[in-house]
Amino acid sequence: MKVAIIMPAYNEEKRIGKTLEEYGKFFKDKKYRDFNFEIIVVINNTQDKTEAIVKSYAKKYRFIRYLNFKQGGKGFAIIEGFKEALKDEKNMLMGFVDADMATSPEAFDDLIEKIDNYDGIVASRYVYGAIVKPKQSISRIFVSRIFNFLIRVLFLMPYKDTQCGAKLFKKNAVESMIKELGMTQWAFDVELLYLLKKHNFKVKESATIWADKEYSKINFMKAGPRMVSSVIRLRLINSFFEPLLKPFKFIAKIGDSLINKK
Numbered sequence: 001m002k003v004a005i006i007m008p009a010y011n012e013e014k015r016i017g018k019t020l021e022e023y024g025k026f027f028k029d030k031k032y033r034d035f036n037f038e039i040i041v042v043i044n045n046t047q048d049k050t051e052a053i054v055k056s057y058a059k060k061y062r063f064i065r066y067l068n069f070k071q072g073g074k075g076f077a078i079i080e081g082f083k084e085a086l087k088d089e090k091n092m093l094m095g096f097v098d099a100d101m102a103t104s105p106e107a108f109d110d111l112i113e114k115i116d117n118y119d120g121i122v123a124s125r126y127v128y129g130a131i132v133k134p135k136q137s138i139s140r141i142f143v144s145r146i147f148n149f150l151i152r153v154l155f156l157m158p159y160k161d162t163q164c165g166a167k168l169f170k171k172n173a174v175e176s177m178i179k180e181l182g183m184t185q186w187a188f189d190v191e192l193l194y195l196l197k198k199h200n201f202k203v204k205e206s207a208t209i210w211a212d213k214e215y216s217k218i219n220f221m222k223a224g225p226r227m228v229s230s231v232i233r234l235r236l237i238n239s240f241f242e243p244l245l246k247p248f249k250f251i252a253k254i255g256d257s258l259i260n261k262k
Helices: 016-028 050-060 074-086 105-114 138-155 171-177 188-198 220-237 242-261
Strands: 002-009 036-044 064-069 091-097 120-124 131-133 166-170 203-207 209-211
Touching: 002 016, 002 074, 016 036, 016 050, 016 064, 016 105, 036 050, 036 074, 050 064, 064 074, 074 091, 074 171, 074 188, 091 105, 091 171, 105 120, 105 166, 105 203, 105 209, 138 188, 138 220, 166 171, 166 188, 171 188, 188 203, 188 220
Parallel strands: 002 036, 002 091, 036 064, 120 203, 131 209
Antiparallel strands: 091 166, 120 166
């Protein structure tokens, strides 16, 4: 059995070297287990030295490889990573993690250990037992809780943290929803979890250790309205009036592509 770890990378020259070194060393030492690993770095619309750095680590660790696309967006990168992972029939588990080391390899390995008989497992910063270092500001916690409340009301999903950048799924779960994924930016994680719920897959939430990064690229004051509008749009597209709203799926893809170009 094999595990594919997808790592989207957009202008990550300052951080991805350390991340790949830590993940490379950790999973190299895990070869005694009953399964193998591969790390698929999906470079998307990068304008710095990310590709050169990833190339050097792909030579150092044979289980690290990469794809490079001119199109951007975290969701787009993960979808392409899933498609690539599905080409290898040995990949029975596949997930994704951010390139900033907010999730350590030990924390991601914990998801592998705990997936058990579930179809998927998502890391969570807001369930009992989770550790976030350093502690998030009150304003950031407030915004994230409001956003999570909106998601739980609109989609009737139980998750306290849909946006944590570490998730793992079984092959059949990914295969079932890969062609339906349409959001490539702000609502990607929500749509992914909603589709799994729609197809009756069991996904559990697990407490994680999260190292909040000072140099995060996300400006929550600017991103917040986009995230909310994307989630509402996703809810409309997947409502009882879906047949009447099919044109919006096309509009949604155009909107995401325009956002990615900015």
